[in-house]
Amino acid sequence: MTASTHQIHQLLQQRILILDGAMGTMIQSYKLEEADYRGERFVDHPCDVKGNNDLLSLTQPKIISDIHRAYFEAGADIVETNTFNGTSIA
Incomplete structure (x- = not known):
């Protein structure tokens, strides 16, 4: 067991841990356009x-x-990665 996993197990013995909320809805609140998604890196994609x-x-x-920080500031103990479509079948 890694040190991080051990720490999570210890915390779970003491209290319920709070997970972050929906990443997609938070991203939508930024009203991003195609150019925002592309950035400089994918301008010619x-x-x-x-x-x-x-x-x-x-x-x-x-x-x-900023979204992750907002969830921590709201009381989340754990935030998930931004990898909703990061699978071979997505």
Whole structure:
């Protein structure tokens, strides 16, 4: 068991841990456009990327960081990665 896993197990013996909320809804609140999703890195990508929220980890890391920070400030103990579509079948 890793040190992190051990720490989580210890905390779970003491209290319920709070997980973050919906990443997609928080991203939608930013009203991002195609250019925002592309950033400089994917400016010449041949397909539309708007709505590919996972891509924002690369093109808009501050937005993703700000969302995670907001969940921590709201009392979350754990935030999940921004990888909703990050699977081979998505």
